[in-house]
Amino acid sequence: MDAVARFQCDGYMSNMNTKEQNIYFGKDKLDRASHLRERTAQLQEMQQSHDAKYIPVYNGRHIYMNQHSSFYRRSNPFECEAECFLGLVGEQMWYSCPLNDAQAEKLEKEVGKQFSSLRRYALKLNDELAHIALYSRGLDLWQRNRLFCPKCGTKNKLGWSGHRLLCKNNHEQFPHIEPAIIVLVTHGDKCLLGRKADWPSNAYSTLAGFVEPGETIEESVKREIEEESNIRVRNVQYFGSQPWPFPAALMLAFTADAENEDIKVNDELEDVQWFTRKQLQEMMKEGYVTISPRYTVAHNLIVGWLEDKNA
Ligand SMILES: [Zn+2]
The missing domain is CATH 3.90.79.20 (Nucleoside Triphosphate Pyrophosphohydrolase)
Known part of the structure; x- marks a missing residue:
């Protein structure tokens, strides 16, 4: 099985047939007592x-x-x-x-x-x-x-x-948790997605990174996005959270508006691009782009934006 096929078998999707409104792993009938x-x-x-x-x-x-x-x-x-x-x-x-x-x-x-x-x-x-x-x-x-x-x-x-x-x-x-931020950055009708070099070549996701000691979450959002893409953000809005013990993260998801469009990629990511809704929908449909699996909050962020009726 090649890397791309394995990636898709892991649950990645290349189309939008499945709509997920709620953040996976978060529904909880369990009383921790x-x-x-x-x-x-x-x-x-x-x-x-x-x-x-x-x-x-x-x-x-x-x-x-x-x-x-x-x-x-x-x-x-x-x-x-x-x-x-x-x-x-x-x-x-x-x-x-x-x-x-x-x-x-x-x-x-x-x-x-x-x-x-x-x-x-x-x-x-x-x-x-x-x-x-x-x-x-x-x-x-x-x-x-x-x-x-x-x-x-x-x-x-x-x-x-x-x-x-x-x-x-x-x-x-006591159990150790590592907070991480994950952000859907938009600019007009475009959203910012990136990929790491070791991902399959058609996989893209929202930008993310760990919160550093002594840093607020808001600062972390701004720093990570600028480091990874050269994009400065404002209007940072909380979206939701997802426990992510791979091995110990708690994903804190946000949306943010970009102040500039000129992308510069650092060593951490192989590529960062702007996608319009139409481009992304077509590329996903054709299989040229796969986004994060349905059980990830990145998926909620991206699909939520694609399907935003107010856009
Ligand atoms: Zn001791």
Whole structure:
């Protein structure tokens, strides 16, 4: 399979047949019930009288079996030691079960499927399960990346049903999130999209970057866009947010107006271009341009602009 085909199999689209109004992964019926995390005895008691579901997770990956019901299990697989309480959906308890190498290998053999990235099957999950799977991924990656305390280097121990790490010197650590901005910049009837060199040649998306220490989000939007494209922006408007644990980002999406049109590309991106609505629609239809997958907030930004009735 060539790079472009693989890219499209990952969920990228080259036309606009599918309309997505809401930001994917954001719909959330889950009550995180954070007050229960420390109450281990109460949680154990609740497990006796409540339906509980367990998602095996390994390096942030899950086993997807083409059926929603087999994505999770009705009991803790291999009685994994560190079951993590994710929350409640109605009366139903949800747990994430981090597996070690041997357990993961055993489960893969048992079901004849491999642990794989959520990107592969995100759109096959219903809203509720997509959100829960993403949540378990973020928590799992944080735990695995923090085996040792960053302050004193001693081994961390998991507590609060998976939501707190504590070393023997009592240094507390909580899940780490990295804020990133992603922006749809427009100028009249044109929008600004760019691509990285390692993307398939027809893939374009909105510009994005991480917020730096000591920086406001508004400053970050202006700096990133100017660095990547030489375009200065104003009228920065918040659009929405999307948790993005690949590995730990929180995407903060904005729209902004451009003050100038002369693009200069830096080393980070291979190409940045202005597209009119008509150009972009035609290029997507013909397959000359693919935009970010339907489960990304970049997709919401671009499709929202293309379909803007007030434009
Ligand atoms: Zn420590």
